[in-house]
Amino acid sequence: MEDFFATLTSWWPPGRPDLHWHLLPAPAPVAAGLTAHYRELTHRPGLAPVDPRWCHVTVQDIAPADEVSPDEVDRIVAQVRRAVAGLAAPELTLGPPEIGRLGLGCPVSPAGPARRLWEITVAASQQVTGERFPVRPAAYRPHLSLAYGVARTSDEPLRDWLATHPARTAAFTAGKLSLVAQSHDASGAITWRPVADVTLL
Secondary structure, X not given: OOOOHHHOOOOOOXXXXXXXXXXXXOHHHHHHHHHOOOHHHHOOOOEEEOOXXXXXXXXXXXXXXXXXXXXXHHHHHHHHHHHHOOOOOOEEEEOOOEEOOXXXXXXXXXXXXXXXXXXXXXXXXXXXXXXXXXXXXXXXXXXXXXXXXOOOOOOHHHHHHHXXXXXXXEEEEOOEEEEEEEEEOOOOOEEEEEEEEEEOO
């Protein structure tokens, strides 16, 4: 496993807020269904556990917040709101967790509804901003991270732990898309402030 935050700093430096679209499951079910069960794994050296308050499914990273005007933000939100009108709030399952190159993540299933939201938010952001910013992520694989890698470490003890403990999942209804101004401190902490919500029926 590698340092997740080291891969970000060239294009998203610590302390700079970026506009992100997220799906945000309620913290309590995530804590009960996932973070408590996997605590022995996520708190090992080389990993930075994600507090349930900040657990999220990233849909899109638009751009640095100070490079998108308030008018553009309003237009992006309005376009996303129009595009999701009539879409049912999907029922999604998080996990079981998998060991990745940059952390411990829970894949989202079914992936189709989340991928559709990625397509909608990317289309709105690219149109409103005139494609000034790259599409991130360029290929979308929805997941929720339970812990980020913060140092190079061996995967084998983590895989051994997963192989010998019962797998857990958590379900949630994705009732809204949340636009946030998100930053990280390069030590394993990601936080944000709310900007706007778009409700899914």
